[in-house]
Amino acid sequence: MISALDYFSALVQQDDDLPLFEAALAIAQDADPHLDFGAVQETVDSFAAEVKRRLPSGASDVQKLRMLNHYFYHELGFAGNVNDYYDPANSYLQRVIECRRGIPISLAVIYIEMAQQIDLEIRGVSFPGHFLMKLSVPSGEIILDPFNGASLSREELEERLAPYVGDYHQPDLSLATYLQTAQPRVILARMLHNLKALFSERGDWERMLEVQQRLVVLLPGDAAERRDRGIAYSHLDCPREAVEDLQAYLEEYPDANDAARLRARVEELRGAG
Incomplete structure (x- = not known):
């Protein structure tokens, strides 16, 4: 039987066809060795199918976005786990799907998976401090907060960025530099680094080692x-x-x-x- 680490390694071998949702879900095998991948995928597929069923024929991307946002945040009740933000379970997708609470990046991975199934090209953005999502439209880009699906203005983004750039900010780096699309490998690395920070701070070296094994595979x-x-x-x-x-x-x-x-x-x- 293939080990959890070998399975993860097989998923992340190639950038061109790296399955983000499946690889992100595989991280949770460290906490749940008997994780039923099929059942979790079926649940997310059913969510996406319901959104697709409600969409009118020929729906625009903006219409799809509005429908997905309403269903994901208001009907399914997904939201940021503000009461227990540093719980490692917030990084395990099956737990996030069960309790409808997570951190920005885990919520975004689920949202992106659903968006793909309705032909909506939502992309991840590895923004400092708070992972974001974006949708390209003819008029520009809509930047979304995975915590609640709210679209963010340029002023709000600049305000969020300010604490992280500080004295090291280079004047010639525009906001757009921080809003570039995050590739799946980058997203997975950020998820693992979140867990790494938690386990390191707690001195939980066994869990830390599990995370590091994956990071060495992901970033050889x-x-x-x-x-x-x-x-x-x-x-x-x-x-x-x-x-x-x-x-x-x-x-x-x-x-x-x-x-x-x-x-x-x-x-x-x-x-x-």
Whole structure:
């Protein structure tokens, strides 16, 4: 039987046909090993089918958007989980579908999956601090907040962006720079990084390692992810695996700011091994 990590790896091999919803759902296998993918997909398919049934023939994209928004947020009741925003379950799609609460990126992934099924090209936007969605129309782009489906004005977007750009903001970077379409791999990485931050802060190294295994698969060229997997291994009494990952990072970045500290840690782990 294929492992959860091998299954995820198979899904994210190619960018051209990376199935965002299925790969995002696969992340939840770490918390729910017996996750029924078919049942979850069938539920979302039924939601999309109901929207499609209600749409008039020849509906415009704006009509589709209005119908999907009303059904998703008002009838199904999807919304941001403001009462427990940092619950890891907010990143597990089957849990979000069950309780109708999530964080912006998980809500967006479900919304985008439904939109695709009604031929509406909603795209994800990896905006700083709060994941967004967008729809291109002849007059420009409609930017949507996945928390409630509200469209955001330029002024609102600039206000949301300000705390994150600060002194590092380059004047020649327009707002449009931050509103570029996020590809599926970028969206998955952001979902995993959200979980990584939660588990790291809690010192839950077993769950952190599960996330890191996926990040190493998803971003194979990112040595920092392998470094962080090594750190997780080092906290779980796996010195050989930790040394292998940390050494690989040090070989690629021998002059990194954390290189001296990591070399010392490698020596400690070799002694422990």
